[in-house]
Amino acid sequence: MEENFKCEQVGLIDELMQGKELAKQLCDHLLVSSSSSSSSHETNEVLIEKILSTYEKALAMLNCKADVGESKAKNGSMMDSHCPLTNGSPKSEVLEPEVKNKNVFKKRKTMSKLTEQVKVRLGTAHEGSLDDGYSWRKYGQKDILGAKFPRGYYRCTYRNVQGCLATKQVQKSDEDPMICEITYKGRHTCSQAGHLNKTVAPPSKRKVNFLGANKHQTHQIKNQIQQEKIEQPPETFFTFGSSGLEVKIEDMDHKEDMFPSFCFSSPLKEGSENGDNNSLFSYTMMENNLMENFSPTFISPTSSDIESNIFYHWGSTGIGQSVQSSESDITDIVSAPTSVTNSPIMDLDFFDKIDFDTDFPLIPSELCT
DNA sequence: ACCATTTGACCGTG
């Protein structure tokens, strides 16, 4: 048993290391490509394919391991210590693992879609202003047995146009009506997700949530990431300042499908007036389609007057992290109208701002701290 | 007129 586990772990590490290396190469390619006209798309594609394949293997191993681990480490002690990947939010008392975990393995069979649950605390904001960067269209509402509040069903706005099958369910918490539990299902295949960094927001109403990072802030980001990754809480609450949104990302199904997550936030240039306000964005990679999801919708640079950072976290738990942010930032983050037109700023520039080499802490030691 | 939301009906699953 132990042997098996170690073997798998080694294999996993190999795959992930390889993935990291390939990602790095791809990054280099992209950087070169952006300057030279003769960009070798083919090479890039090959790299991407390799990366995807690598992660597929790694995930397969993880899934396999999870199967093994379940019976043996029922209490999660072993998994906890060895691999948060399989237990990102250890014993979260907030979660109702009963429902979620019960069918973990069953789910694999019936559920090709991934799910991710997020808790959002609503401040002054109402449900409608919950914005995760995607545009959703409500298609149903249902009273749920035993729940005080009805559950709202949303699907991607671009479902019909682009065949994007992402959906989410929003339900207010029984205990605290100010808390919304959002369950994401499926992944975005629409342009919102398909572009590495384009903000593809609906024309008006909806807003997107990311602020671009300045190049020189990369170091700062690195440092913060390094610090934060050490003390990453099993669960994290985020607050959307002016809107009063707090987001808590809980790892759920990623117990079986653990994917790296990105966390983009917009810290204030210099300590905010309200330091207690955090903003966040976390995007969890789903399935194996890395690139497809490698596209948290970015905030409109309309807030270009505000320096901001993008934090991403290639985490092991799928849990986002919070970062300080100013109220004004948050306002922008939550409500800044965004359009495709002003987003190109983020195009590929995003990668310029990221040093794959060091910023992608996709290293085994992190995967299994 | 177009688009998003609402809401009762319908359907699949356990």
Next chain:
DNA sequence: CACGGTCAAATGGT
């Protein structure tokens, strides 16, 4: 059969 999820007609807002 009950429940959760989805459909689609009706409704409302712009």
